[in-house]
Amino acid sequence: MTTQKLFKRRVRERMSKTGEGYSAARRQVAARRDRLANAPEDLTPALDLASDAKLTEATGHGWEHWLSTLDRWDGRDHTHGEIAAHLRDEHGVPAWWTQTVTNGYERMRGMRAKHQQADGFTIYASKTVGVPLDVLFEAFVDDGQRSQWLIDGRMSLRTAQPGRTARFDWEDGATRILVTFEEKAPAKSSAHVSHERLPDAKAAEAAKALWKKRVTALKAHLEADR
Secondary structure, eight states: OOOHHHHHHHHHHHHHHHOOOOHHHHHHHHHHHHHHHHHHSHHHHHOOOHHHHHHHHHHHSHHHHHHHHHHTTTGGGSSHHHHHHHHHHHHHHOOHHHHHHHHHHHHHSSSOOOOOOOTTOOOEEEEEEEEEEEHHHHHHSSHHHHHTTOOOOOOEEEEEETTTEEEETTTEEEEEEEEEEEEETTEEEEEEEEEEEEEEEEHHHHHHHHHHHHHHHHHHHHHHTO
């Protein structure tokens, strides 16, 4: 399809969706096209997003592919949850990475501030550790084991699905922790930590720095016993 035909199709699609007249719809589609054309080629380093290489390894495609895919789907007109569900259900993106792609898309398209979610701010940290999945899981859910590496915060277990997920209250319960587990090999597994409902960007940055240190300490602690 030629560029002009694709442009006209976008205009017609917008007219059908919004009820706008041709001129109004054309202005909006043209403005969106110009914003995309003038965007920097690679925003990921400045926005502190997952690297293109890591994203490609995890999902089979890099940022350019996912941005254009979601743009064609009119991603800007959808909520965070709808975008994540679309990536999971229609494109087979793994659960953890639906959030990564959704957050990156919203930030690169100017829809959301860094770390911002609908219910506050959320930060992410992950680490692959050279231990079996059950060992990594117990390091989080067992109070005694957790105290060996989590020395500057307190988590209270809410619910858990062995080897899959664990949810915690953080400190007084104002914020929450979700940990998703993934088996990489018989003696290799990953933990993906989401610290949710943080009140503002400053708290999010502090939590991100804390969790970067803590998952590194977790890895050192568990692998020291191997």
